[in-house]
Amino acid sequence: GQQLNQSPQSMFIQEGEDVSMNCTSSSIFNTWLWYKQDPGEGPVLLIALYKAGELTSNGRLTAQFGITRKDSFLNISASIPSDVGIYFCAGPPGSGNTGKLIFGQGTTLQVKP
Amino acid sequence: NAGVTQTPKFRILKIGQSMTLQCAQDMNHNYMYWYRQDPGMGLKLIYYSVGAGITDKGEVPNGYNVSRSTTEDFPLRLELAAPSQTSVYFCASSNTGAGSPLHFGNGTRLTVT
Numbered sequence: 719g720q721q722l723n724q725s726p727q728s729m730f731i732q733e734g735e736d737v738s739m740n741c742t743s744s745s746i747f748n749t750w751l752w753y754k755q756d757p758g759e760g761p762v763l764l765i766a767l768y769k770a771g772e773l774t775s776n777g778r779l780t781a782q783f784g785i786t787r788k789d790s791f792l793n794i795s796a797s798i799p800s801d802v803g804i805y806f807c808a809g810p811p812g813s814g815n816t817g818k819l820i821f822g823q824g825t826t827l828q829v830k831p
Numbered sequence: 832n833a834g835v836t837q838t839p840k841f842r843i844l845k846i847g848q849s850m851t852l853q854c855a856q857d858m859n860h861n862y863m864y865w866y867r868q869d870p871g872m873g874l875k876l877i878y879y880s881v882g883a884g885i886t887d888k889g890e891v892p893n894g895y896n897v898s899r900s901t902t903e904d905f906p907l908r909l910e911l912a913a914p915s916q917t918s919v920y921f922c923a924s925s926n927t928g929a930g931s932p933l934h935f936g937n938g939t940r941l942t943v944t
Contacts, residue, residue, distance in 0.1 A: 727871070753933075760835075760921050761874070762937025807871060810928070817862050817881040817928040820890060823873035 720745050720811040722822035730828045737794040737823045741807030750790035751808040752781050753821075761806055761821075765792070797829050833857050835865045837936035838921050844912040850898065852907040852939050854922030860919040862904040862925045865889075865897065874921065880905055881928065912943045 724741050731737060737773045741750070749768055753761035765776050767783035767790060776780055790807055804824040811820055856863065861882045866874040866889075876889030880899040888899040890894045894916060905924075909916060919940050923933040 754866075758937075760923070760937060761880055761933070762935075765933040799852075808874075816887075817879055818876065818878075818889065819864065819879075819888070819933065821866070821874040821929075825869060 720820065722807055722809065722820060724805075724807055724822035726823050727823070728826040728828070730786075731735075731797055732801060733797060733799060733829055733831050736796055737797055737801070737827060738791065738803060739793075740789060740791045741822050742789040743809070744788070746787040747790075747809040747811070747812070748787070749809050750781070752790070752792050752817050753806045753808060755804045755806065757803070757825075763806075781811075782791075795800065798825075799829050799831050802827060808821050834934040835922055835924055835934050837869060837920075837939050839939060840937070841940050842942070843940065844909075845912065846912060846943060848912050849908070849910050849913065850919055850941075852909075852922075853907075854905045854907065854936060854940075855903050856905075856922075856934070857903065857926040858924060858926070859902060860903065860926050860934070862928045863899065864923040864925075865895070865905070865907045866921045866923065867891065868917075868921060869918050877907065877920075880913035907917065909941075914943050917943045 752764045755761040765781040772783040807822045861943045864879045865877040870916045875891045880886045880895040
C-alpha cells in the first residue's frame with residue numbers, strides 16, 4: 719500500500735538553528751499535511767498544502783508541496799525549546815476524498831537551549 | 832465544547848480479554864478515525880468512518896472492529912487482546928475528511944500482558 723517516509727527520523731539541534739525535514743511517497747498525493755505532537759498529547763495541524771509547488775508559512779514554519787506531488791518539505795527557522803516534539807506528514811492516498819488519511823513515521827526534534 | 836473525548840486513559844488487559852475503547856465527539860463531524868501509535872512507527876490507521884453507518888478498513892485493521900451507529904460515537908473493539916496490540920490509541924474527527932484538520936483525543940494507553 720501507499721506509505722509516507724519521513725527523514726530524518728530524529729534531530730538534535732541547538733536553539734536558534736534552522737531545521738529541515740521531508741516526507742516522500744512512491745505515489746502521488748493531492749494534499750500534504752504537517753502535524754506536530756507534543757509529549758502526551760494528540761497531533762495538531764501546523765500547515766496544509768493543496769497544490770503542487772505551493773509554499774505556505776505559519777510563523778517560523780514553512781512547508782512546500784513538491785512539484786512531483788510525491789514529496790513535501792517542512793522548515794523551521796530559528797528553533798526554540800518549545801519546538802520539541804514529533805513532526806508528522808500526512809495525506810490522503812489515492813484520488814478523490816475517500817476520507818482515508820495516513821501518516822508518516824515522524825521526525826522527532828530535540829532542541830538544546 | 833469538549834472536542835474529542837476518549838475513555839479510558841489507561842488500561843491493562845490480559846491476553847485473550849476483550850475491551851472497547853470509547854470515542855465521542857461533539858463537533859458534529861462526519862469523519863472519524865482510529866489510529867495506533869507505536870514508538871518510531873508513527874500513526875497507523877486502523878479504521879475510519881465517513882458518516883454514521885459507514886466504516887472502512889485502514890492500514891492495520893486485523894484484530895479490531897468498529898461500529899458507527901451515531902455521528903457522535905465511534906467505539907473500537909478488541910475481541911481477543913494480544914501483546915502486539917499494546918500501543919497508544921488515538922481517536923480523531925474532522926469536518927470534511929482529508930485536508931481539513933483532524934481533531935485528536937488525548938489517547939488511550941493500552942498494555943496487553
